[in-house]
Amino acid sequence: MNKISGSEYPLKDVFSDKFDFIIPPYQRPYSWTIEEAGQLFDDLFDFMTTQNMDETYFLGSIVLIKEESNAHSEIIDGQQRLTTLTILLATLASHVDESTAQLFWKYINEPGNPIEGLEAKPRLKIREKDNCFFKRYIQEKRIEELLNNSSSLNEVETNIRENCKLFNQRLSELRDEDPELIVSLGKFIVNRCFLVTVSTPTMNSAYRIFTVLNNRGLDLSNSDLLKADVIGSIEEVKQEEYTKKWEDIEEKLSIRSFESLFSHIRMVYLKAKVKSTILEEVRNNILALFEDKKKFIDELLIPFSEAYLKILNDDFKSEKTRNYVTWLKGIDNSDWIPVALSFMVNKPEEHYEEFFYNLEIVSAGVFYRRLYINERIEKYSKILKTIEKGEDLFGYTSPLVFTKDEKRKFLDKLDSDIYNVTRIKKYVLEKVDSLLSTSGLKHNHRVVTVEHVLPQTLPESGEWSSWDDDLHNKWVHKLGNLVLLSRYKNGLAKNYGFDKKKDVYFRTSDGVSNFALTTTVIQEDEWTPTVVEKRQEELLLKLKDYYRLHQN
Numbered sequence: 001m002n003k004i005s006g007s008e009y010p011l012k013d014v015f016s017d018k019f020d021f022i023i024p025p026y027q028r029p030y031s032w033t034i035e036e037a038g039q040l041f042d043d044l045f046d047f048m049t050t051q052n053m054d055e056t057y058f059l060g061s062i063v064l065i066k067e068e069s070n071a072h073s074e075i076i077d078g079q080q081r082l083t084t085l086t087i088l089l090a091t092l093a094s095h096v097d098e099s100t101a102q103l104f105w106k107y108i109n110e111p112g113n114p115i116e117g118l119e120a121k122p123r124l125k126i127r128e129k130d131n132c133f134f135k136r137y138i139q140e141k142r143i144e145e146l147l148n149n150s151s152s153l154n155e156v157e158t159n160i161r162e163n164c165k166l167f168n169q170r171l172s173e174l175r176d177e178d179p180e181l182i183v184s185l186g187k188f189i190v191n192r193c194f195l196v197t198v199s200t201p202t203m204n205s206a207y208r209i210f211t212v213l214n215n216r217g218l219d220l221s222n223s224d225l226l227k228a229d230v231i232g233s234i235e236e237v238k239q240e241e242y243t244k245k246w247e248d249i250e251e252k253l254s255i256r257s258f259e260s261l262f263s264h265i266r267m268v269y270l271k272a273k274v275k276s277t278i279l280e281e282v283r284n285n286i287l288a289l290f291e292d293k294k295k296f297i298d299e300l301l302i303p304f305s306e307a308y309l310k311i312l313n314d315d316f317k318s319e320k321t322r323n324y325v326t327w328l329k330g331i332d333n334s335d336w337i338p339v340a341l342s343f344m345v346n347k348p349e350e351h352y353e354e355f356f357y358n359l360e361i362v363s364a365g366v367f368y369r370r371l372y373i374n375e376r377i378e379k380y381s382k383i384l385k386t387i388e389k390g391e392d393l394f395g396y397t398s399p400l401v402f403t404k405d406e407k408r409k410f411l412d413k414l415d416s417d418i419y420n421v422t423r424i425k426k427y428v429l430e431k432v433d434s435l436l437s438t439s440g441l442k443h444n445h446r447v448v449t450v451e452h453v454l455p456q457t458l459p460e461s462g463e464w465s466s467w468d469d470d471l472h473n474k475w476v477h478k479l480g481n482l483v484l485l486s487r488y489k490n491g492l493a494k495n496y497g498f499d500k501k502k503d504v505y506f507r508t509s510d511g512v513s514n515f516a517l518t519t520t521v522i523q524e525d526e527w528t529p530t531v532v533e534k535r536q537e538e539l540l541l542k543l544k545d546y547y548r549l550h551q552n
Contacts, residue, residue: 005068006198011059011085012190014197015107017116019064020071021124023079025243028224029127029156030134031255032080037163040084041170048188057188059085061196073199079126081195084163086124087138089189091167094143095175095182104186108139129247130156138164155254222279223250223259229283233293245297249305253312260334261308265300267338271381273374307344311337317349324356327431328363332423335376336363342387355393358400361547364431365402365410368424407549414543415536417477425450428543429484429517435542436516449485452476453501453527463497471529480536483518498527 009018047057062078075082086108093104112120122139125131133153137146138160146164153161174181227246234242250258263278269286290296309315314322328336336359343355362383366376382399386392393400402410418425429450454476458464475481483506496505502522506513513519517539524531544550 004198004200006061006196008194008196010056010191011193011195012107014082014195015086015089015123015190017110017118018071019066019073019123019197020110021073021075021082023083023124023126024074025128025240025247027075027079027127028221028227029130029247029250029255030080030083030159031156032084032163033159034162034166036080037084037087037166038170040081041088041167044189044193045170045174045185048185048192055192057193059193059195061198064197064199065201066197066199067201068199078195082124083126083134085189087160087163088167089186090138090141091143091164092171092182092186092189094141094168095171096186100183104190105141107190127156127247129244133157134160137161143168154251156251221255221259222262222282225279226262226282226287229287230293230296238294242294242297245302249301252309253305257308257312258305261305264308264334264338264341265304267335267377267380268304268342268384271384273377303345304341307341308337310344311340316352318353321352321356324353324360327360328356330427330430331363331367333367333376335366335373335380339380339383339387342384343393346387355400358394362400362402364547365406368413368428369409370421370424402548404551407551410547411540411544411549414479415540418479419450419452419477419482425482426484428479429482431546432479432539432542433484433515433517435546436520447486451483451485451505452481453483453498453521454481454532467529475529475532475536478532478536479539480532480534483513483521484515485518486514 044057047055051057059081060078062082063076064078065074065076066072089104090108093101093108096104107123109122110118110120112118122135124139126134133156136142137149143164146161147168149161171182171185174185231239231243231246253261262282265286266274266278266282270281274281286300287293287296290300311325314325316322316325325340328340339359340356343359344352347355362379366379371379379399383393386399392398395401413421414428418428426448430448454467454472455464456476458467458469458472485506506518506522513522520535521527
């Protein structure tokens with residue numbers, strides 16, 4: 001049996017010649033943002049300033065592949081903390097005098113000792129493709145140069161720079177308060193902060209530990225564990241090649257989107273709600289299909305990631321396709337994405353335009369009707385099965401085409417008091433606005449708000465008082481009485497009469513509106529029940545035509 005050892009060390013011993021940390025190429029990239037780094041800094045400082053001097057702070061555990069007889073330590077779990085602590089110590093060293101800084105730099109770089117046979121080198125080597133940047137700016141004392149770096153960086157480099165900026169800001173605040181606080185914080189980190197290292201000499205044993213720790217609640221992602229499964233099953237001579245393929249996908253998509261990709265792939269294959277966990281279902285039902293794990297990367301992961309990247313980046317040849325995808329992204333769930341991915345990996349791009357138009361229509365119907373997750377999954381599962389079987393997606397019986405009952409329910413929702421459905425009201429109004437405008441595209445204003453023309457509460461006097469309660473209740477929250485504004489609501493405007501509301505509130509400084517939907521209101525001379533009813537019919541007709549809701 002492989003021996004497993006665990007020991008507790010203060011950080012001054014973790015960053016010492018006892019360990020030579022290396023992050024192997026198959027590990028995920030450095031992904032901590034200012035949120036995690038800021039939380040770490042605040043926790044450390046709060047503990048230091050509120051606890052007794054003899055109290056120690058526990059930083060958690062790390063898992064290493066390491067022989068007892070040497071310092072070489074491959075990090076299986078713990079790279080985020082060790083990398084962030086290295087950035088913090090390097091930034092801290094840049095805030096103290098030179099002699100004190102040298103004392104801190106020895107925790108970042110091994111100074112070397114020929115008598116003991118110790119080579120001068122950094123104590124931590126991160127993934128090969130990121131290490132050059134990390135070494136140059138963090139470990140070679142170029143903190144100021146990094147802080148002033150405004151060039152375009154990849155995700156890992158950006159995380160390193162932004163975390164360094166955060167630490168620099170916090171330390172500058174401490175220095176302004178009391179310069180000695182910085183040295184005190186440094187002493188606290190290296191002397192009173194402890195890590196537990198769990199070491200084992202083989203990868204298999206290390207990953208068993210890694211999995212157990214993950215199942216007990218450490219923040220490790222599904223993609224990390226799947227990567228270990230896949231890369232660990234590939235013959236050693238090919239591991240570096242396929243690690244690079246995996247990491248290239250991860251870097252292009254971003255860490256969060258890469259994690260989501262596995263959830264979408266699971267849906268494509270299983271076409272059902274998650275019954276256990278995404279990790280277990282991908283492992284047992286998808287990964288298990290590939291005896292040769294290289295094919296999992298080449299034939300599944302790469303094609304799906306390329307399709308997903310097109311969706312994320314709106315990378316389509318057709319402007320219409322890009323517009324359909326933009327509207328799909330405005331829906332409050334991503335359940336449509338597996339359907340899109342399944343189609344895209346099976347069909348050439350010349351078929352995308354018709355497909356995404358139909359998918360937008362169906363997804364809008366699901367969205368507007370507020371179907372629950374089980375109903376949504378059932379709907380999209382039927383479409384996935386149709387794609388998988390190679391059946392006609394656009395025929396009368398296809399689940400990508402509305403039934404008469406679905407059309408009726410969709411239209412009923414559009415003709416209801418849509419203002420009261422918080423999630424859909426702005427989306428519906430932006431859609432009908434695009435249909436009224438010449439471009440047909442979705443606006444990209446920083447602020448978009450929904451406003452009533454006829455006010456929600458009838459004033460006791462003035463022109464609105466001529467509306468009786470029944471007509472007011474019938475029309476006030478319907479599509480025909482709503483407009484879009486590219487500004488925040490004005491509480492006083494609700495009491496304005498129609499003419500003043502148009503001139504002061506609906507028009508911009510140029511005397512027009514940014515929205516075609518609002519412009520049509522400005523062109524009206526009065527706002528009566530007859531006008532609202534006519535407008536309701538016209539706007540509904542626009543939506544019926546676009547969403548193909550006419551009964552055959």
